[in-house]
Amino acid sequence: MFELFFYGIVLGSIIALGSIGLSLIYGILRFANFAHGDLMTAGAYLALFFVTQLFEWLGIPDNTIGSLSFGIRMIITFPIVMIIISLLSIIIDQILYDPLRMKKSSPVILAMASLGVSFIIQMMVIIIWGSDSLFYKPGILRPAMELPLNIKIRPDQIFIILVVFFSISSLHLFLKYTRMGKAMRATSDNPELAKVTGIQTRNIIRLTWAIGGAMAALGGILYGIDVQLHPGMGWGFLLPLFAAAILGGIGNMYGAMIGGLVLGVVQQLSTSFLLPTYKPAIAFIIMILILIVRPQGIFGGRTLWK
């Protein structure tokens, strides 16, 4: 049980990375980005390309660090892939969502366009990498450390929790103390008012995509390290991401973080009495329960009623 709880924290911190971006995008751009999970997939597979192909070709050594299952290649890959997925998100916004906003399309049309993006990304991943499950380092033994209370954890998992903690803390400091961060929060609270006070909404939108994309990419790579890569992994994350964002109050970054952890833990604990394949269904049930009991989320967020 403790072990499942710990695994839940690991999964939850990965979900949190995605749901924070989803929640920020909902808060500022006002639409449900159904392609958010697929940004995670894109990040994970891009990292695969760097780790197994490009860096092999460049001759960067493949030694693992300590008892982790990856090495220096992966460490270099993180920032590069995060930047690329950030740029990709901004480019998608420029060629698709921005023209739709200019035409005054309703948020539902944007959401539908994002559904299209989701399938386009999935198809491209399958075309390039195939539809089978892949690993960053196939065949490597991933030894677990024995802790008291019969808990077995892998060093990778501790690494994941530390990375997520570090990146969410940095994001918090950025939003709280920098000029751009404050402008972002202001836009999320009230876009019209923010515009009147001279905040460049265009830049804020780009920044939102950059942060959302980078966080999603990081989440995708970490999931790839912890479990495996699969073209449908992002789609599988869709329900947990939304459930986490809604649980925490959509548009509320800190709520999304807590929501992610709760979702991860509940999903893992459910595996003690249900098949693990039911995890997305568990997320769905949690979401429906929140929508019935407290649709504004535990911590309150944007109003859901029109």
Place this chain on the structure above:
Amino acid sequence: MEIEGLISYLVSLIILSGIYAIFSLGLNIQWGYTGLFNIGIAGFFCIGAYTSALITSPMPSGIYAQYVNQVFGLGLPFIFGILGAAIVCGLIALLIGIPTLKLKEDYLAISTIGIAETIRLIFNNERWLANGPRGLMGLSQPLSHLVEPKHYNYIYLFIVLLFLLIIYLSIERAIRSPWGRVLRAIREDEIATAMSGKNILSFKMQSLVLGSMIMGIGGALYAHYTKSISPDVFTPLYGTFIVWVMLMVGGSGNNKGAVLGAFVVWAIWIGTSFATELLPTTLKAKAPYIRFLLIGILLEIVLLYRPQGLLGEEKKISRFIE
């Protein structure tokens, strides 16, 4: 022989396009006329197909019982399967509508994705329900005793087109009635409609339930056409996404558009299959994915450059106004 093969190929295409046109019509009630964002069509497709399969097939006996598990098998005629599919889908739509219809559209959307995924997981994992991932096979086909099996598709073509016509005419009739005008009013301006004394929630629910029942009928027709169903048919791609593209291409808010879109997108889908024959062998195995990629790009192009679709919305709202 050549000609005969070609004709039977065409017949099978029209049957499938016709079934998808029924999904597209169901979605048109929800999205085109009421503005409800249902992206869980695959779920209703799946439930419709399985419900009808369970109602019409007999409980496996003898040696089959060792290989096929199903929760019940009534062995009733085809028409009961259709009715059952519609009723069960309507009930599920009702359940999903209760928590989500009073919220913003996005919540209905994500909840319908949720229900579709959950249904697929249940049918995949619960072997006692409908034989798990292997699915059900050898489903009955109505009127199949009349002709030889190889000519049966002509009869089924007639059945599908008959259903399509009945559904099309009923929706056309309903949408031009006061009821249909309320739906459009809700889509355009909920607050104004509520101020005219209409119960928004009730009308939205009726639209969601009716549309889902039609999708259930489509699912049942699909099951008895292919004669075998398994959970991997009802993926978001084949079950939901392609129906959305059909409606958007044809023109949402227009029943002719919904039907036209289904046939056009199927034609594109089949056309690209010939085009991918020309690809180098390394890419050929990936051909279906390349075609889906193109369908995805098609949706974005329609949304960006022709959001009204091929036909656009009909402005005629009543048969009394010319």
